Amino acid sequence: MNLERVQRAPVLALALVFSLLTTAQATIINVPADQVTIQAGINSASTGDTVLVAPGYYLENINFQGKEIVVSSHFLLNRDPAFIFTTTIDGSNPANGDSASTVRIFCGGTEAPVFQGFTVTGGRGTCMFDDMEGLIFRNGGGIATSLGAPVIRFNYIHHNQPDGVVNYGGGGIYLQQGNPIIENNIIMSNPGLYGCGLCVRAAYATARNNLIAFNIGGDQFGGAGINLYQGRLDGYNNTIAFNNSSQAGGGVRVAAGNINLRNSIVWGNVSGASPQIHIDEIYGGTVALQYSDIEGGYTGAGNIDADPVLSGPWCFTSEGSPCIDAGDPDAALNDLSWPSAPTSARRPSRGGLRNDMGACGGPACYPFELAALHTSGTLGRVPWEVSFEAESYFVADSWNWEFGDGDGATGQAVVHTYDDPGVYDVTLTIGHDAGETYEHTREALVYAVADTMWAGDVEFAPSMPSVPVEILIQARNFVPLEDIWIPIAYSGDLQLAYDGFTTAGCRTVDFDTQIEHSRDPVARTALIELSGNPGLSPGSGPILKLLFHAVSAKDGQSATIALTSDLIPVGPQFRAGGVVYQPVTIDGSVQYDCCSGRVGDANGLGTYPNEVTISDIQTLVSAKFIVGSCAALPCLAEADVNQSGGASQKCSDITISDIQMLVNHLFIAGPVNAPLKGCL
DSSP states (O other), X not given: OOOEEESSOXXXXXXXXXXXXXXXXXXXXXXXXXXXXHHHHHHTOOTTOEEEEOSEEEEOOEEOTTOOOEEEETHHHHOOTHHHHHEXXXXXXXXXXXXXXXXXXXXXXXXXXXXXXXXXXXXXXXXXXXXXXXXXXXXXXSEEEESSOOEEESXXXXXXXXXXXXXXXXXXXXXXXXXXXXXXXXXXXXXEEEOXXXXXXXXXXEEESOEEESOEEEEEEEXXXXXXXXXXXXXXXXXXXXXXXXXXXXXXXXXXXXXXXESOEEESOBOSSOSSXXXXXXXXXXXXXXXXXXXXXXXXXXXXXXXXXXXXTTTEEOTTOTTTTOSOOOGGGOOOEETTEEEEEOTTSOSSSSOOSSTTOSTTOOOSOSEEEEESOSEEESSEEEEEEEEESSOEEXXXXXXSSSOEEESSEEEEEEOSOEEEEEXXXXXXXXXXXXXXXXXXXXXXXXXXXXXXXXXEOTTOTTSOEEEEEEEEESSOEEEEEEEEEEEESSEEEEEEEEOTTSTTTTOSEEEEEEEETTTTEEEEEEEEEEEEOSEEEEEEEEEEEEEEOOTTOEEEEESOOTTSSXXXXXXXXXXXXXXXXXXXXXXXXXXXXSTTOTTSOOOTTSOSOHHHHHHHHIIIIISOSGGGOSOHHHHOTTOOSTTOOOGGXXXXXXXXXXXXXXXXXXXXXXXXXXXX
């Protein structure tokens, strides 16, 4: 996904980079211009060379082959984070299932290869021999290293999972021995049995300015965020948040090793015991923290226990966070400053220059977005007024907005009203540094809606006693829908029994999820969910058919079909782009109408061309002289053959004259199908 695009790269930065790349007889190998694949580029590289990878999608598993080289996206040229997200290595189709890490960096000694500027996903781990245990483990879903001093920086490492029966860990990164450096990485949403985000095994590692978040697993040895077994990890300005482990140590777990964290955030992690930090009971170990924000508190100089107020996809600290200017006061660890405001921290750091706790602070901090857009909301009903505000890593002298609907504005903070429903990209162009510009686009940022969902109106008659009453639920959506929740409540003097639902003939017929979450015949409610991939395209039409039957029915009885109820915990809702909202709903109805449309059809069973028959005479006679009540007549309006009662429809209006008139019609006055006087 192209999040950001550079209009003109800073000339000075380019000159500096090319100067560095072309010294000491180093060679730049361009992929795919010089070599079609990244691995082919590595194969042709020698010590000191750079494999420079153009934006694209690369379905391969790469192996550094012990070479001391640089493998980088075009992030190397101008430090534009856009290249991180537009240069993807997907390791989901390995040639050898035992070597299925997306990236393998195995060194023979003290080599210091560099890997930077990529999205790393789809890795399944590599079988690695652990000489201390004498066993083979499958580790390192995204990246696996062994020995040396590899530098892994500025990467987005997500959805990698070591695949094995037992002993598989390091879903994001696995470090075995050596002195690796891990800095400025997003390590997110990686499963594993231990060390789901980062696993350190007998290495002496350094970790700076990493976000390690939303990793899940820990079924074997815990430590969904970080797991250290032997060795040492020195961490500075890391954010370890919202990881989930089934065993102890949702955030950090250490066994027989030492972890030192400074200026870091450990917050919102989940596990059965010691959710933030856990020291193994058997193997022991130490964890030392200073100037860090630890949920639940932790002993150490300058530590705090306060909500860090993290926001956005990369869990940056927001304005007002207690972590701002709360890190180590040592000036050597200060945040970077604005060139034009030397006492103010440069984005994404905030406040003054004192170190900010977490990945957004310290001298090594660098943003994953050179420009950030903040909105008052991403979804609303038209006409909808939205406030926009921007931040920039640059010192900006102009801000130009395009809102996706043909309108624009200027200024760092602006307001725009969306009058028409739709999904809109928002583009911001920043002017900076004597004529340079930087363009930042957030695709599908704004969902302006005018969506509705409504139930149909249905009439049915006793001539259809075995036919289900079918209520059509329709929707009009202006944005693609991923998920639809439909609460049903039916009430009224017409006693209906709910039989279920179907999507046959509906726009949702191909949805792979069609669930009835609840059904309560006493409260007369039900709750249905429909979802699918790619979802429901914008449009209007049926999404569901509800099926009922009448338990008993009398003429004129009705029921309301409501799409909301206080008795149902979930209201009507649509989900689009990960945002949940409620459409406008319109209730429907079911009306019982005994009339077939022909006066004289006393039993309500008439069907053209034989709507009035001798059975109707029998019904009238039975009602008046045998049963002795009009209760047996389904429709007084049609049993009142001579229409003496008009619109009153009282039982007293049904007399022997109605029987006489019906006999005359059938056997004296004319053929069976001749219309009666007052035919409805």
